[in-house]
Amino acid sequence: MTRTIDSLHLPFALRELSDQELETVCAELREELIASVAESGGHFASSLGATEISVALHTVFETPADRLVWDVGHQGYIHKMLTGRRELLSSIRQSGGISGFLKRDESEFDTFGAGHAGTSISAAVGMALALKKTSPDRHAVAIIVDGSLTAGMAFEALNHAGALKLNNLTILLNDNEMSISPNVGALSWLFSRTVTGETSTAVRKQFKEWHRRGYIPEVVYKAIDRAEEAAVGYFSPAAMLFESFGFRYIGPVDGHSVSALRQALENAKRQDGPVIVHARTRKGKGFEAAEADPLTWHGVNPFDREKAEFRKASVEAVKAKSYTAVFSETLLEIAKADPRVVGITAAMPTGTGLDLLERELPEQFLDVGICEQHAVTCAAGMACEGLRPVCAIYSTFLQRGFDQVLHDVCIQNLPVVFALDRAGAVGNDGETHQGLFDISFLRAIPNLTIVAPRDEEELRHLLYSSFHYEGPVAIRYPRGTGIGCLTDNSLKSISAGTSEILVQGEGILFIGLGPTVYTCLQVSExxxxDFGVRPTVLDARFVKPLDEEALRSLITSHDVICTVEDHSLMAGFGSAVLEFGSDHNLFTGKQIIRFGAQDTFTPHSSQKEQYRLHGYDVPGILARLKPLLANFRSLAPSSSITQAA
Structure with missing residues (x-):
């Protein structure tokens, strides 16, 4: 069967098609997207909902000369398909394949890369300013979903852009959750379409010119301007909000009508200042299950499209609980026993596991939106009043609240627990989501305790213990499942700064942090x-404070000291051990080897592939140690062994 999209030179050919032909293109793209993501997985519901938006943007604007800036990138799959990557979609988020987000080095149509929310308007403002100097006829367009608009950065950009009065800046608000203020529906769109139409725009410009020349008195000009503002506010409260920032408002537009979108965007290009085009869409449009439950179908694994069911994981993969689930259940247990405990999330209750707390103890749960800075300082305020807040935030997103952690929490030594999910290599989301930097930026902050459990059981104990330490605590744990070691329901307190020797050996010392401890155990075995000597394995547990007594004793009694961490080597855990040993002159005659992520941004692939890339999987560690191991053959295998429970 011949399809329209197969015969088109995309996206340029879109500009020659009728609205009806463009609707056919949208249907074909949506069908192809469903078929592809069903096989490969990926961000699904958002891109389905942005199909007509993507087509309309590439039709109205002369991309890539006009700049499209997609917020986050979850909604960008159709954009990728329109810009030369249809055949590569099956490789998305896989090693060697295309990224799940927008990347400047992947396509000239990807004008700005992002995996964190709320950046698009700022980037588009910067581009619009530059284009005014270099290419005055070119436009910059930010495409942002309503959820991302909760980010404070987005409102900073709106405030600045409105003051600049840029006439080459358009913001397309993809409202797929209906969280923007309600308005008078079709009447509002009719009104905004009228006041932004070609005739009205021309009259308005002429009116301003007459006022500038003095033909119209100031009092008359202001009275008419206020009357227009009042009418806008009456027909659409959303319009009143955006026009207060200095934007012309167009909408709400049917985001699944190419014709309506084209008309709105053409009107936007005619305005003499920045414009908001408000498009209403349905997340998951075109796939019934995704429309009914867009949260579940936001980011998906491969699925059976006919049954709308995810393919079952292997038996081995489901034996163990995920670290997120263990955190979630343990926090609920602690919160039930202590009403002062409050879980805080920045718009990710499901991803962080706080949805369980939300369901069971809603009065002890708070979702602040995509506002990590506010989340941290709000937690600080709660702690000032005697509550015990837990900020559950992905490691990569805590980067956005660094100043608040330092200035608002740690300087005041407030008892806030930071639960850093997705710490370490995160897999297919790639560079923008790696949790490989938290130790580096947190370790320098006084008063902050930093811990990393080796498995699910230790996660339970260290989370429980975090409420007994003085001051703030950051507890980091990885994406994915644990090792299946949960054996009882007890909660034990672990003293701050205490490590645990799991294997008492000789010659070589492995100091593991977090789940890399199990990598160390495998290497030791x-x-x-192969060599008849059993290395010692230490579970460090604490990045800060270090167990100085154990480190001093073990470093002194071993010849080769290896640190292993799922984190950047730059200012990471290994660096902390190096600093301690150097400060206390412990390394004379010793060989020190650090294993961890190299000083690069880690591209998308599986977690196992990323461990291998950086050389801190079992084969990588053994390969690096191989030249040294011959020296230990003569040592007697008389080690005292204490295996991990």
């Missing part, structure tokens, strides 16, 4: 089998 392999070395014992």
């Amino acid at each position: 392999k070395i014992h089998q």
